[in-house]
Amino acid sequence: MRLGVLDIGSNTGHLLVVDAHGGAAPLPAYSHKQPLRLAEHLDDSGAVTQAGIDALAAFTAEALVVAEDKGCQDMLAFATSAVRDAVNSDDVLAYVRELTGVDIAVLSGEDEARLTFLAVRRWFGWSAGRLAVFDIGGGSLEIAGGTDELPDVAWSLPLGAARLARQFFEEKPDEAMLRAIRKEIRAEIARDAGHLLRGGAPHRAAATSKTFRSLGRICGAAPSSDGPLVPRTLPLSSLQSWIPKLVAMPHAELAVLPGVSPSRTHQIVPGALVAEACMDIFDLAELEICPWALREGVILERLDAMSVLD
Numbered sequence: 001m002r003l004g005v006l007d008i009g010s011n012t013g014h015l016l017v018v019d020a021h022g023g024a025a026p027l028p029a030y031s032h033k034q035p036l037r038l039a040e041h042l043d044d045s046g047a048v049t050q051a052g053i054d055a056l057a058a059f060t061a062e063a064l065v066v067a068e069d070k071g072c073q074d075m076l077a078f079a080t081s082a083v084r085d086a087v088n089s090d091d092v093l094a095y096v097r098e099l100t101g102v103d104i105a106v107l108s109g110e111d112e113a114r115l116t117f118l119a120v121r122r123w124f125g126w127s128a129g130r131l132a133v134f135d136i137g138g139g140s141l142e143i144a145g146g147t148d149e150l151p152d153v154a155w156s157l158p159l160g161a162a163r164l165a166r167q168f169f170e171e172k173p174d175e176a177m178l179r180a181i182r183k184e185i186r187a188e189i190a191r192d193a194g195h196l197l198r199g200g201a202p203h204r205a206a207a208t209s210k211t212f213r214s215l216g217r218i219c220g221a222a223p224s225s226d227g228p229l230v231p232r233t234l235p236l237s238s239l240q241s242w243i244p245k246l247v248a249m250p251h252a253e254l255a256v257l258p259g260v261s262p263s264r265t266h267q268i269v270p271g272a273l274v275a276e277a278c279m280d281i282f283d284l285a286e287l288e289i290c291p292w293a294l295r296e297g298v299i300l301e302r303l304d305a306m307s308v309l310d
Helices: 050-069 081-085 089-100 109-124 161-168 175-191 210-218 236-248 262-281 294-309
Strands: 002-008 013-019 027-034 074-079 131-136 141-146 153-157 204-208 233-235 286-289
Touching (some): 002 050, 027 050, 074 081, 074 294, 081 089, 081 109, 109 131, 109 153, 109 204, 141 262, 161 262, 210 233, 210 236, 210 262, 210 286, 236 262, 262 286
Parallel strands (some): 002 074, 131 204, 204 286
Antiparallel strands (some): 013 027, 131 141, 233 286
């Protein structure tokens, strides 16, 4: 069957059209995306602004037309951190539903981590053994780990790259401020690190998301044009050598680095600090970059549910 998966993230609205059936990898057929940047369309009270709501509604209506044009039998629509954490979340979703007829489900942080873990487990398979998964989104960081398809532990932290950029990086921080930001990030991750560490060292540690992919490219990983089957890693030593350079670079220089989108240059440094903290706190020399993430997890869960009904 052909499915449309509408992912309303903190940075981007993304419609992925896939051909999918049980027992096979979802095959991407078409991709349509737009930089909504909802994490930055929040007012001082934590509500999505009218400009952000209008942008979301317009993109959802556009995505619905694209999905129909591409022959989708169904569209799965979900939102993550930016909508989940907004104080006017219910009003935002009701407004979009009234204008477009699309009912957008809001994933909890734990579900986001769980579904991402499912996708990574299916990608690497059982040979991965005990698996640890990290995903830096725009609004949140998801961490999950375990030996099965359902993770033993899964949780979400408010450490997304766009969120941190908005909180701390509207102006370039000085050395003392950067140290304070780094300390705060690490304390937030370390507080619940025992959830994962109690299970023992992972046999394989993986990372998903645009932030990790960009950092991997900066540190020498193969470009996306080489295809999804090429192994890609993010070594901690390379990341640590790059962070001082990234901090010193103006946005114009960051924008020309491999794998960096011009619209996300302000998120590279906070994303790098979160990635470094994850690897350091969990004692990981490197992370393997997985091309599957949350969207694939949503598709796989839907296919699993359909196979049970059959």
